[in-house]
Amino acid sequence: MISFTTFILTLLALFSLSLSAPMRRDVFVPPIIYPRASVVWIAGQHHNVTWETDDAPVNITNGIGRVYLATNTIIDLDHPLAVGFNILDGRVAIQVPSVPTGQNYSIVLFGDSGNYSPQFTIVGLQ
Template sequence: MISFTTFILTLLALFSLSLSAPMRRDVFVPPITYPQAGVIWITGHHHNVTWETHDAPVNITNGIGRVYLATNTIIDLDHPLAIGFDILDGRVAIQVPSVPRGQNYSIVLFGDSGNYSPEFTITSL
């Protein structure tokens, strides 16, 4: 018969092993809700980029967000619009950059993955 002390020590050993095991992480791909298709932003103005967070997994692989501007699916990685925010915030304020006219733009939200917003327009006054 196993002694009570041996039983407790065995349970403690198993518990410590479970704590040292790598935690499973999930990829979070939140849909961008703003800007929407057809929206017009004006250079220099401020907007909140927003995304859904209600389906976020418990263990997100990368919870630090970044927002970039893209043209024709090409991301301008040299000029982030926002970096270092919590992806679970569901929004981040950005200032609309000065960009060439006559092109369609998308917002790209990075955390675990890159999500593209629908295309919209940027213009200046």
């Protein structure tokens, strides 16, 4: 018969093993739905950046989102458009920054990874 002490020590050993076992985390790369390639934004306007969340895994590595503007795929990390939102929200409101007029802008959504929207146009303030 197992003693009470042996039983408790066995339970503690199993518990410590379960704590040390890594929890499986999945990288979530949601496709950006808006803005699309045909979109024209005006500096100073407000828009919702939106992304797909239907296929989100249960255990996301990083569920805290950030949105940046990129020009020619170069991300402006010094001026985030939105930070600290739940990546599973599927959207976040941003204000279009005052930038030079151009057709080579993209939105970059960070959480687990950085994924780019298609390039679109921003009309800067004159």
